[in-house]
Amino acid sequence: MSDVLFYVFGAVAVLTSALVIGQGNPMYSVLLLVASFGAISGLYVLLDAPFLAVIQIIVYAGAIMVLFLYVVMLLNAPQEDAGEWDRLHPLREPGAARLGAVLATLLVVQLAWALSKTSGIRRAIGDDDSGPLVSSVAEIGRVMFTDYTFAFEATSLLILVAMVGAILLARREGER
Amino acid sequence: MTSLGHYLILSAILFAIGTAGVFMRRNLITILLSIEIMLNAVNLTFVAFGRHHGAVDGQIIVAFVMTVAAAEAAVGLAIIVALYRHRESLNPDAFTSLKW
DSSP: HHHHHHHHHHHHHHHHHHHHHHSSOHHHHHHHHHHHHHHHHHHHTTOOHHHHHHHHHIIIIIIHHHHHHHHHHHTOSSSSOHHHHTTTTTGGSSSHHHHHHHHHHHHHHHHHHHHHHHHSOOOOOTTTTTOOOOOHHHHHHHHHHHHHHHHHHHHHHHHHHHHHHHHHHSOOOTOO | OOOOHHHHHHHHHHOOOOOOHHHHOOOHHHHHHHHHHHHHHEEEEEEOOOOHHHHHHHHHHHHHHHHHHHHHHHHHHHHHHHHHHHHHHGGGGGGGGSSS
16 A cells, blocks of 8 residues: 555656646746645655654645745746847757756666665565654654754754845845 | 665655756746755655664754755745846846846
């Protein structure tokens, strides 16, 4: 059962991610990415991480993607503009435009080759000897607030800086 | 049964899709979305390894990565809005000059 679910969620994630970069309207890209995040959150459930699955839906698909959607609607520039200077750009040559696809394929080949040479990853993920089942929120909270206290505090500072920076950047010049 | 390798290969494919998006697309918003895809691929790797070793650390790192992704999205989108005001374009090639 979990095998079938893995392949379903994996296929949905790959398909929607490919469609995100495959078509021109950023509005559709954002909505497809929400579907992709939903599939990945299903994979988290399969990996016994229900807390992260919920966080993925609430924070990623909810908050961050709404932020993207907001900017897409605010700027109201649905299509990629292909002006004269853009069509004459050297990167628009058919050969150069394929370079990204070639590099990405190369990356997959490299990673697959590296994985095929790695031992110990073929053990089934639900096996009894693959470690105890850790999925409780209490355990996550205990480790986060004891072993990772410094990282947690640093993250709070990062969010403060990001908030101030975003307000400063998006402000119109001359406004005080 | 699904093994750790299945999850690693899936996340490698997702990461490659994100890389291809950054290389091939010429729209700043889509490039940011591709970066989000790459971050998610790495998150999946963390969770899979954490489950493999029976440790909770992988999930905590993913929580931190999500926070950083939120901060990155906020600042990145603010930069995009500021750039769009100057050039009325989302094409990265419109912003090749440092001063205008």
